[in-house]
Amino acid sequence: ELKVEQNPLFLSMQEGKNYTIYCNYSTTSDRLYWYRQDPGKSLESLFVLLSNGAVKQEGRLMASLDTKARLSTLHITAAVHDLSATYFCAVNSGNTPLVFGKGTRLSVIA
């Protein structure tokens, strides 16, 4: 059974600081997704990572994938308040539904 674990689950960081969110998964994966969810809203797709060593960047967010370690990271550079949200990673493996981690609730404070 595919399991996805994220850490930390809660993260409070100061504006301008850097931090990394980690996503571990238990079996080989075909695709790994990062989503953002604002309170009371739906999920916004941020990145999809397909292969070992894949790195994608959008603004202050950068995601990477190490399939050998079964690990993905979401790195936040010089955080700003607008990045406050909950971030989910989700993994698909073969003919299985997308499995989500519990999410990391990020709060960026001045």
Next chain:
Amino acid sequence: NAGVMQNPRHLVRRRGQEARLRCSPVKGHSHVYWYRQLPEEGLKFMVYLQKENIIDESGMPKERFSAEFPKEGPSILRIQQVVRGDSAAYFCASSPQGYGYGYTFGSGTRLTVV
């Protein structure tokens, strides 16, 4: 591009009533997935449907819950005799191909059972 449309956005039901949640996928998408999100939790898979077929219902509770995706019209998630524990946000996603390919999520239906 209207995206995935879910309605209602908010639904309040008394214990024992029925709840019907609707999902219209992105135009051209024939694969629909339902997920449930409890407070402070991630999304849990419930069911995957293609037109007129249930492909995977491994996440559906055995009783009171059912889902359909008819040839015409939206997908429906039906919860009979709701209980307080059914209170959650229910999200629908659609994709042009099966499993794990390019999901688009709807805005969700927030069910409150009183």
